Amino acid sequence: MDVRTRFKPDVGFPDEDVEDRIREAVRDQMGIQSVLRPRTRSACEPEIDSLVVIxxxxxxxxxxxxxxPTTFAxxxxxxxxxxxxxxxxxxxxxxxxxxxxEEEHHDR
Known part of the structure; x- marks a missing residue:
C-alpha cells in the first residue's frame, strides 16, 4: 500500500479532502438512487443504504x-x-x- 501515491504522509491525513469526497459521493449516489428508485423512503429504510456506502x-x-475494507459498510x-x-x-x-x-517501518 503506497499512501504516497496521492498525498504525502508527513503532511498528515487529508481530513478535509476525504470529508469533501465523501459528501460529494453521497450527493452523487443519492441523486442516482432517486432516479433508479423514484419512491418515498419508508421509515424503516436507512437514508444511505450499504450499497451506496460501498x-x-x-x-x-x-x-x-x-x-x-468493505466491512466499513x-x-x-x-x-x-x-x-x-x-x-x-x-x-x-x-x-x-x-x-x-507500515511504510515507515519498511523504509527503515
Whole structure:
C-alpha cells in the first residue's frame, strides 16, 4: 500500500479532502438512487443504504490510492449523512495511519 501515491504522509491525513469526497459521493449516489428508485423512503429504510456506502468507499480509495475494507459498510447502511461521513472519515483515517506506519517501518 503506497499512501504516497496521492498525498504525502508527513503532511498528515487529508481530513478535509476525504470529508469533501465523501459528501460529494453521497450527493452523487443519492441523486442516482432517486432516479433508479423514484419512491418515498419508508421509515424503516436507512437514508444511505450499504450499497451506496460501498460506492462511497470506492470513491475514497480513488482519492487516497489505498484499499479500504468493505466491512466499513454497516449492514443496513446509515440513518443519516452525518453518521456516514463521521464514521467513514474516522475509519479511513485509521487505515491511512496504519498504512503510513507500515511504510515507515519498511523504509527503515
Amino acid at each position: 460506492e462511497i468507499i470506492c470513491s475514497i480509495e480513488e482519492v487516497l490510492g489505498i484499499k479500504l 454497516p449492514k443496513g447502511g446509515y440513518d443519516s449523512v452525518e453518521a456516514c461521513v463521521g464514521d467513514l472519515v474516522a475509519e479511513t483515517r485509521a487505515v491511512w495511519n496504519a498504512s503510513v506506519r
